Amino acid sequence: METADVVVVGCGVVGASVAYHLGRRGAGQKVLVLEREKAPCTGSTPLSAGGIRQQFSSEVNVRLSRLSVDFYTRMAEELGCDFEFEQRGYLFVTADEGTAARMRENASLQRRLGVPVEEVSAAEVARRWPYVRSDDLVLGTFCPTDGYADPYEATMGFWQAARRLPGVEFRFATPVVRIEHEGERVTHVVTQHGRIAAGWVVDCAGPWLREVGRMADLDLAAEPIRRCLWNTEPFAGIEGRIPLTIDVDSGFYTRSESGGLMLGLANPDEPPGFNFVVDDDWLPVVVEKGIDRIPCLAEAEVNRGWAGHYSTTPDHLPILCEVPWLRGFVSAGGFSGHGFMHAPATGLLVSEIILDGGARSVDIGALSIERFRGDAKLVPEATVI
Numbered sequence: 001m002e003t004a005d006v007v008v009v010g011c012g013v014v015g016a017s018v019a020y021h022l023g024r025r026g027a028g029q030k031v032l033v034l035e036r037e038k039a040p041c042t043g044s045t046p047l048s049a050g051g052i053r054q055q056f057s058s059e060v061n062v063r064l065s066r067l068s069v070d071f072y073t074r075m076a077e078e079l080g081c082d083f084e085f086e087q088r089g090y091l092f093v094t095a096d097e098g099t100a101a102r103m104r105e106n107a108s109l110q111r112r113l114g115v116p117v118e119e120v121s122a123a124e125v126a127r128r129w130p131y132v133r134s135d136d137l138v139l140g141t142f143c144p145t146d147g148y149a150d151p152y153e154a155t156m157g158f159w160q161a162a163r164r165l166p167g168v169e170f171r172f173a174t175p176v177v178r179i180e181h182e183g184e185r186v187t188h189v190v191t192q193h194g195r196i197a198a199g200w201v202v203d204c205a206g207p208w209l210r211e212v213g214r215m216a217d218l219d220l221a222a223e224p225i226r227r228c229l230w231n232t233e234p235f236a237g238i239e240g241r242i243p244l245t246i247d248v249d250s251g252f253y254t255r256s257e258s259g260g261l262m263l264g265l266a267n268p269d270e271p272p273g274f275n276f277v278v279d280d281d282w283l284p285v286v287v288e289k290g291i292d293r294i295p296c297l298a299e300a301e302v303n304r305g306w307a308g309h310y311s312t313t314p315d316h317l318p319i320l321c322e323v324p325w326l327r328g329f330v331s332a333g334g335f336s337g338h339g340f341m342h343a344p345a346t347g348l349l350v351s352e353i354i355l356d357g358g359a360r361s362v363d364i365g366a367l368s369i370e371r372f373r374g375d376a377k378l379v380p381e382a383t384v385i
């Protein structure tokens with residue numbers, strides 16, 4: 001029977017990063033990545049907005065972002081791949097006093113953790129980002145080392161680098177159909193092509209995290225939820241490329257893309273479940289909220305939209321841990337809208353769980369699946385768009 005030290009399920013940006021980090025440090029361990037589709041990066045990763053930010057409300061997310069930003073700034077050089085991280089910043093703005101107070105608290109946490117975030121007045125927003133309507137603003141926060149990048153390029157970079165490392169193998173068109181365990185230890189992964197004895201299984205199945213968890217009799221509390229994005233044609237009114245800009249009060253966000261802008265706004269009434277149809281009924285709300293904050297958008301023409309899925313947990317934080325009641329099974333999912341930006345840190349931390357007996361670079365106790373057991377109060381990530 002075939003054996004592997006580690007089987008990684010899924011080859012999106014998270015699975016590819018896990019394979020890269022394990023292969024780089026793995027001292028010849030056999031790492032087998034099983035992907036059900038015929039190629040890497042066909043799940044939620046290529047449908048993402050590509051945003052990378054450090055402005056979060058929870059310490060653990062800020063720490064994951066700090067590690068990942070550091071990695072993404074040196075990725076092209078370290079992996080010898082095409083990858084551009086455009087550090088144009090993230091600009092959050094609000095016209096609400098209560099929201100501004102929470103943003104100030106978050107900014108002070110972020111600064112304490114080494115993030116160079118600035119608090120900016122309405123006048124400052126008007127001067128530096130004149131495309132933003134600022135007459136009613138109470139506060140903006142801006143972090144110049146945030147930005148955006150192409151998630152497809154990142155995944156290809158991880159994949160190409162990982163497949164050159166000794167011990168790492170990728171197998172496509174190979175859906176995992178069952179994960180076997182003996183008592184509290186994972187033992188085998190079953191695909192349509194056969195059975196593989198495995199010491200570790202890492203669930204990197206993105207929005208299918210729970211489905212893959214169920215194959216091992218686990219309930220990983222993450223639901224897929226549809227999220228849509230639209231692009232505009234190039235249009236007059238904005239000079240150069242802009243930071244990823246978020247109107248916190250409406251949830252509308254935008255960034256430069258292909259000469260125009262990318263537009264997003266989560267529909268709060270979206271039910272959980274898979275749905276790949278673009279929600280064009282929601283587009284008028286997106287455009288209305290967009291024009292309200294960025295008036296020149298009235299001149300823009302939307303030319304395409306697409307739908308993907310967040311993998312959403314009850315507290316919008318990932319489940320990143322070895323499952324204590326199923327040794328050898330690692331959950332690396334439930335990232336909400338942050339799986340691309342947190343993929344480098346996740347790859348490193350999973351390699352530490354497997355090779356060092358536990359996460360070393362960041363204390364990820366808050367991301368354990370154990371938080372959903374018992375009566376402990378969840379502390380949700382509040383900065384989710």
Ligand SMILES: Cc1cc2nc3c(=O)[nH]c(=O)nc-3n(C[C@H](O)[C@H](O)[C@H](O)COP(=O)(O)OP(=O)(O)OC[C@H]3O[C@@H](n4cnc5c(N)ncnc54)[C@H](O)[C@@H]3O)c2cc1C
Binds near residue numbers: 037229309332339
């Ligand atoms: C509209 C939208 C905007 C977003 N914007 C951002 C953003 O700005 N920044 C950010 O960081 N994140 C963003 N995200 C979230 C981000 O896309 C995800 O968190 C991230 O891509 C998750 O990567 P992944 O590798 O875990 O999952 P995926 O890319 O979905 O990969 C999972 C893989 O697992 C495979 N798989 C599933 N089941 C099996 C099986 N049984 N056997 C084998 N393989 C299997 C799938 O085929 C797939 O290839 C956004 C998401 C959406 C939808």
